[in-house]
Amino acid sequence: MDSKRRQLIAGISLAGAGFVINACRRTSNSGSASNKSDEPAPGEAAPVEVTAAEDLMREHGILRRALLVYRESAIRLRQDASSVPPEVLEKAAVLFRVFGEDYHEKNLEEVYILPVVKNLPGVAAGYVDVLMNQHTRGREITDYFLSITKAERIPSNSVETVAKALESFARMYEHHAAIEDTVVFPAWKDAIGQAEFDEVGGKFEEIEHQTFGDDGFEAALKRMEDIETSLGLSNLDMFTAPLPTK
Ligand SMILES: [Fe+2]
Ligand SMILES: [Fe+2]
Numbered sequence: 001m002d003s004k005r006r007q008l009i010a011g012i013s014l015a016g017a018g019f020v021i022n023a024c025r026r027t028s029n030s031g032s033a034s035n036k037s038d039e040p041a042p043g044e045a046a047p048v049e050v051t052a053a054e055d056l057m058r059e060h061g062i063l064r065r066a067l068l069v070y071r072e073s074a075i076r077l078r079q080d081a082s083s084v085p086p087e088v089l090e091k092a093a094v095l096f097r098v099f100g101e102d103y104h105e106k107n108l109e110e111v112y113i114l115p116v117v118k119n120l121p122g123v124a125a126g127y128v129d130v131l132m133n134q135h136t137r138g139r140e141i142t143d144y145f146l147s148i149t150k151a152e153r154i155p156s157n158s159v160e161t162v163a164k165a166l167e168s169f170a171r172m173y174e175h176h177a178a179i180e181d182t183v184v185f186p187a188w189k190d191a192i193g194q195a196e197f198d199e200v201g202g203k204f205e206e207i208e209h210q211t212f213g214d215d216g217f218e219a220a221l222k223r224m225e226d227i228e229t230s231l232g233l234s235n236l237d238m239f240t241a242p243l244p245t246k
Pocket of ligand 1: 176
């Protein structure tokens, strides 16, 4: 049984090249996600370039969907721990590790963005140390998730600890990504100027190809959708807020 679980993990690790991130660099005006070539299909609009900042924010979109899985899992764990299969949480944690922590943070933000922003005048620089600390804390908590989900079931005496960790992780990263999107990335873009911004976009593309090969963003998105589906979270309308009642 454990070997089967390990096979599942292997299937979502990058080692097997089953999870790659590329298509975030370009998108079709038609909205088609199936055309993996740079050449548009007959009748399709030409692909448009996606800037580095857009790319980073799309990556945040994938991570936010993982955070939704974490929040919903915390609620369900408290109601009925058996309703959250550990392997599904494990898949979400691996996705966050590979796509968020190792690629988005270590390869992009910590190399190209945060060192620049730290030396800028203004409020953005004041966030950098906290953001770095939160990257570190996030990795520590992901280590915990990967450890606790190795078992066939989450032990009943660990349910509340896991639920709290899922919630606090989501709370941290929701705010973390929002500050990056609204303060840090715009300050970085303003500081480096258009020419360097375009050049860095090309570097990001190279890093993506080196790290993941082709079709990476689409693969990450598909992985996220599969996780949501396995927990019954794939219907957006289920999250439409009810009107307040007395
Ligand atoms: Fe970050
Ligand atoms: Fe980020």
